[in-house]
Amino acid sequence: MKSFEEFTLKEIVDQIEDGFLLGIPADYSGVPMAFTKELINKGFKNLRLYCLPLTTIQGDMLIGSGCVSEIETAAVTLGEFGLAPRFSEAVEKGNIKIKDSTCPALHAQLQATEKSVPFMPLRGVIGSDVQKNRKDWQIISNPMKSAGVENEPILLLPAVQIDVLVFHAACADRNGNIQIGRRRELATLAHASRKVFVTVEQVLETDFFEDELSAATCLPSLYVDGISEVKNGAWPCMLPGVYPSDNEEIKKYSLAAKTKSSFDEYMKFFLNS
Amino acid sequence: MTIDIKREELLISQLADLLINDNHVAVGAASPIPGAAALLAKEEARYLDKRLRVTILHSSRYNNFTDGARELFDCAAQGRIDTFFLGGVQIDGQANINLVGTGKYPHTKKRFPGSFGSPLMYFVVPQIILFREEHSPRTLVQKVDFISAPGVSDDKIYRPGGPKYLLTNRALFKFNKKNEKFSLLKLNENETSDTITKLTGFDFDIHEDLSYMSWPDNKRLDIMRNNVAPMVSEFYPEFANKIWGV
Numbered sequence A: 001m002k003s004f005e006e007f008t009l010k011e012i013v014d015q016i017e018d019g020f021l022l023g024i025p026a027d028y029s030g031v032p033m034a035f036t037k038e039l040i041n042k043g044f045k046n047l048r049l050y051c052l053p054l055t056t057i058q059g060d061m062l063i064g065s066g067c068v069s070e071i072e073t074a075a076v077t078l079g080e081f082g083l084a085p086r087f088s089e090a091v092e093k094g095n096i097k098i099k100d101s102t103c104p105a106l107h108a109q110l111q112a113t114e115k116s117v118p119f120m121p122l123r124g125v126i127g128s129d130v131q132k133n134r135k136d137w138q139i140i141s142n143p144m145k146s147a148g149v150e151n152e153p154i155l156l157l158p159a160v161q162i163d164v165l166v167f168h169a170a171c172a173d174r175n176g177n178i179q180i181g182r183r184r185e186l187a188t189l190a191h192a193s194r195k196v197f198v199t200v201e202q203v204l205e206t207d208f209f210e211d212e213l214s215a216a217t218c219l220p221s222l223y224v225d226g227i228s229e230v231k232n233g234a235w236p237c238m239l240p241g242v243y244p245s246d247n248e249e250i251k252k253y254s255l256a257a258k259t260k261s262s263f264d265e266y267m268k269f270f271l272n273s
Numbered sequence B: 001m002t003i004d005i006k007r008e009e010l011l012i013s014q015l016a017d018l019l020i021n022d023n024h025v026a027v028g029a030a031s032p033i034p035g036a037a038a039l040l041a042k043e044e045a046r047y048l049d050k051r052l053r054v055t056i057l058h059s060s061r062y063n064n065f066t067d068g069a070r071e072l073f074d075c076a077a078q079g080r081i082d083t084f085f086l087g088g089v090q091i092d093g094q095a096n097i098n099l100v101g102t103g104k105y106p107h108t109k110k111r112f113p114g115s116f117g118s119p120l121m122y123f124v125v126p127q128i129i130l131f132r133e134e135h136s137p138r139t140l141v142q143k144v145d146f147i148s149a150p151g152v153s154d155d156k157i158y159r160p161g162g163p164k165y166l167l168t169n170r171a172l173f174k175f176n177k178k179n180e181k182f183s184l185l186k187l188n189e190n191e192t193s194d195t196i197t198k199l200t201g202f203d204f205d206i207h208e209d210l211s212y213m214s215w216p217d218n219k220r221l222d223i224m225r226n227n228v229a230p231m232v233s234e235f236y237p238e239f240a241n242k243i244w245g246v
Helices: A009-013 A033-042 A057-064 A085-092 A103-115 A187-191 A214-216 A249-257 A260-271 B007-017 B032-047 B071-077 B119-126 B194-198 B218-235 B237-244
Strands: A020-026 A047-052 A068-073 A097-100 A119-122 A138-141 A155-158 A162-170 A193-203 A226-229 B026-027 B054-057 B085-086 B091-094 B128-132 B163-167 B172-176 B183-188 B203-211
Touching: A009 A033, A009 A193, A009 A226, A020 A103, A020 A187, A033 A057, A033 A260, A047 A057, A047 A187, A047 B085, A047 B091, A057 A085, A057 A193, A057 A249, A085 A097, A085 A260, A085 B071, A103 A119, A103 A155, A103 B085, A119 B032, A138 B007, A138 B085, A155 A162, A162 A187, A187 A193, A249 A260, B007 B032, B007 B163, B007 B218, B026 B032, B026 B071, B032 B054, B032 B218, B085 B119, B085 B194
Parallel strands: A020 A047, A020 A162, A047 A068, A068 A097, A162 A193, A193 A226, B026 B054, B026 B085, B085 B128, B128 B163, B183 B203
Antiparallel strands: A119 A155, A138 A155, B163 B172, B172 B183
């Protein structure tokens, strides 16, 4: 018996219920695009996305396909290829609920869950319209006499528990430990998620814990509920240290996504690619 | 001599001039010109036997972080970053920046990506340089439609950082925290304080040292084209190819 659970992409999607809060990794930390296709095919309507701290083509496609009812993020962008058209239109028309946030707040809310404390303080942010529009955030006066400035206004952010996290990584070892390199935000996401599924380029016949270096850069299998081996699983996004993003494809997407009808045409092709 | 210097190279040179006293400069998303400026300042510091650390978020090579995406913000909050760059769909006369959209929030008329890390970085990094190439009444407005990060805060708020400069493709402004107002410091060639007034949606002062932007000399151009261009092509290939053909 293998020491970890092997899943197909469809079996991972079956673990997700409409209305779930999904953890979404940034473009630089292993975007599970092959999984995203399966997710879109299932026809969800009310997924809620929690981006750490932003999303690119993955979020834009999910929104354009009508799978998303709410998104909490610091940004949705196609990077060098400009705005994320399906996201922008959905927000302008009021078709999705946007919880505008900022990168450090998105990290801090998960860090609270990592520690199992109800909130985390953060400096800055006060007085911005980001803060003023977040009714779930609170400002208190610093109660600590021994640290910081007494009575300084400070922002408190609630702990956020993610239902399911799916990301893509270069490799797993035979015990189901996942190599994440320096992308430690994936560990933060995993620690704060009830269920974690990982798609990997390959499973290696090795044990990352036998070596200090590979042990230090892996996500231990204790946080991982299932693994699926998928070659090119991040395409057309990059996989750090393995392959760069397919800029031609992202450019093609950025043009197609400008209107709903050309987006739909593009997705017919993409979902079957 | 000025004919074969590109506009982008002039802007890179202007930004590099503002980094000479720094120990650590960080550069965030979608910022090829600030990224090139930081690496130029690093290369020039090396010739002077000084050490300037540069962290470019979208690079794996020029990136000093190993603790995940939160490290930038923790590092900045600890006071370990001297300069950071921010942009804006709109920037107003009090240095408020808007990265979210135009029109009434949340169903903005035109939605842009979002605030990124600006609501924290603007408060904790001592020298924030605002950079927006387009200089028009559309971008430099009286009052932003949404405040991603405020230019000034009241005294009770912890705020060691904030806006110091604003660079556009036409002018460089210095921000005066005392009167909460920009003052015009440098002009691109062909501009006058009158043309700038016409193209700026907010009121500003004229700095007593108002002058023209100085063009990069040959030594600086050499460093930019020979050393910096190939570095930039690692993390902004489209930009490096467009400007330097590398």
